[in-house]
Amino acid sequence: MGLFGKKKVQVFEPPIDLKADSPSPAENQQREIACRQSEAAVPTKELVFDAVARRADRVMLDYSKDVVSGRYMIDGMWHNIDPRDRITGDAMLMALKCLAGMKPEERRARQEGKFLIEHEVTKVKFNGTITSQGVKTGERVIIDLAPKKKRVFKTLNDVGMREAMQEKLREHLRAERGIVLVSAPPGGGFTTTWNATLKSTDRLLRDFIGIEDEGKHETDVENVNMETFNGAAGETPDQMIKKLLLRQPDVFTLADLCNAATVNKMCELASDPNEGKLIVAGVRAKDAVEALLRVLLLKASAKEFAQNVRAVLNVRLVRRxxxxCKQPYQPPPQLLQKLGIPPGRVKALYREWQPPPPDPEREKREMKEGLPPGACPLCRKEGPQCGGIGYRDRTGIFELLEITDQIRDALVKQPKLEVLRKIARAGGHRGLQEEGIVLVAQGTTSLTELQRVLK
Ligand SMILES: [Zn+2]
Known part of the structure; x- marks a missing residue:
């Protein structure tokens, strides 16, 4: 193509603005110019735009010898995206590194940088964090996309907890003394459940003091007076209690029961027959029984803890x-029986929309209609989009374990997962499995999704 013969190509620029995020306006301008002038300016925008449109909160790019493969994290699951060739992929990374103030030529050492994203149509803003690090096969890049909007936490109703369970939980939270645990697997819904639980307490009638590590902010609820400690400097909550007691609170909330001394102190406070306090505390665990054992693993006094713990709330996130576009099907009677759903209770169960087998003719037709390959034709016109996944957003499966004397006894004498689970079941406790089946029967989630999250 000659110098004058160069055809002007109409390039579609995705409506998204990528901005630098340093304290210096001059520096930001320089970074943005470097990013804009990159030959991969448009592909870079396309990637970020697509990730945001598909509600990804993390993008992973793996640079190997010939190709750049990519994945999006959507509702807690990885989804592969189309690979890029190395030339485009390298230029995109160069542009992003320039924008985030990282060294583009450094491909081995770990680097981290920040940038800002603004959707030009919806006006939604995101904080972008990019980390890059050399690995055996080449370089791995992770881009985290976090909405800039302040977190607003939902109520127990909003997060999908059954009415009857809410009532039971509130009963424990109204108690004058004792310990109520809130638990979730690491990275799996703790913050939302914790804040929804605290929102449902009577914190307008009683005095609440919240204690949390200043490096791990979890609590965002009005009328809980927050006190922080510096965990990185070796401080722990138990050291603060003496001073905080002078304010005569009724309730202590601790987002993380981090050491034995804290657990023992909380047991002491909860057990006082005259001035006993209610303790609401967070633990990271896969289910309610495991949460109890996690506390014992801190080497706290099992006897004291068993006497004072009242209930454990646990959550497991599941995709909706x-x-x-969800698809009804008639479940065979044997399946309903296996799930413990009484005959006649549900007319249909639902499964996610399945992409049809590849068919070049159909795909050609769909392309003409403006439907990208792999997209879901059922939810393209109206209603929330599934992005070809069949699922959208997540909800919680909640489990509320109320501590009985049998469980207290076993916590001291036989603190083992299987023993405690058996006792809980015998006492009528409904675990994550049973609670999850309720969501399947309601058509909120599918059986395969339930099996995936509980495996
Ligand atoms: Zn769909």
Missing amino acids: LNDT
């Missing part, structure tokens, strides 16, 4: 079927 997208209402626009």
Whole structure:
């Protein structure tokens, strides 16, 4: 193509703005110019735009010898995206590194940088964090996309807890003394459940003091007076209690029961027959029974803890079927029986929309209609989009374990997962499995999704 013969190509620029995020306006301008002038300016925008449109909160790019493979994290699951060739992929990374103030030529050492994203249509803003590090096969890049909007936490109703369970939980939270645990697997819904639980307490009638590590901010609830400690400097909550007691609180909330001394102190406070306090505390665990054992693993006094713990709330996140495209099917009677769903209770169960087998003719037709390959045709016109996944957003499976004397006894004498689970079941406790089946019967999620999250 000659110098004058160069055809002007109409390039579609995704409506998204990528901005630098340093304290210096001059520096930001320089970074943005470097990013804009990159030959991969448009592909870079396309990647970020697509990730945001598909509600990804993390993008991973793996640079190997010939190709750049990519994945999006959507509702807690990885989804592969189309690979890029190395030339485009390298230029995109160069542009992003320039924007985030990282060294583009450094491909081995770990680097981290920040940038800002603004959707030009919806006006939604995101904080972007990019980390890059050399690995055996080449370089791995992770881009985290976090909405800039302040977190607003939902109520127990909003997060999908059954009415009857809410009532039971509130009963424990109204108690004058004792310990109520809130637990979730690491990275799996703790913050939302913790804040929804605290929102449902009577914190307008009683005095609440919240204690948390200043490096791990979890609590965002009005009328809980927050006190922080510096965990990185070796401080622990138990050291603060003496001073905080002078304020005569009724309730202590601790987002993380981090050491034995804290657990023992909380047991002491909870057990006082006259001035006993209610303690609401967070633990990271896969289910309610495990949460109890996690506390004992801190080497706290099992006897004291068993006497004072009242209940454990646990959550497991599960993806919601997208209402626009979920597919009903008639479950065979044996399946309903296996799930413990009484005959006649549900007319249909639902599964996620499945992409049809490849068919070049159909795909050609769909392309003409403006439907990208792999997209879901059922929810393209109206209603929330599933992005070809069949699911959209997540909800919680909640489990509330109320501590009985049998469980207290076993916590001291036989603190083992299987023993405690058996006792809980015998006492009528409904675990994550049973609670999850309720969501399947309601058509909120699918059986395969339930099996995936509980495996
Ligand atoms: Zn769909």
